[in-house]
Amino acid sequence: MLSERQIQLRKLLEDLRNDHSEIILSNSEWYILAKIDKKEPTIASVAKNVDISRQATHKFIKNLAAKGLIEIIDAKHNKKEKCIRLTDLGISCYEKNEALKKELEDKMAVKIGEEQLQYLKNMLKIDWGL
Incomplete structure (x- = not known):
């Protein structure tokens, strides 16, 4: 379920995003943007913390850089490592996405009730011991 x-x-969120933006991103690319914030x-840390293969993560990062949403920079603590950060365009897209998610959440609250939505969110946050 x-x-x-x-x-x-x-x-639903993907369709909303595509309707409100000229930049089309996959769910995996949005997931990586969220990890950068x-x-x-x-x-390397992004590749480790997403449930996507290392090779695919690198491909998505290159795609995001090509779209102008992130930039790849040298790590301050180690010149061999590379870091990524959102560009101004990336920040704007990320904030619009967060607003769309909030809009969707508000629609859910209207449909199922604010109390039920909060209960659902709390249930999803607790440790299920799995």
């Missing part, structure tokens, strides 16, 4: 809802919500993580 959770998997079906996740697929439904991801598709306002930090400057190393490429």
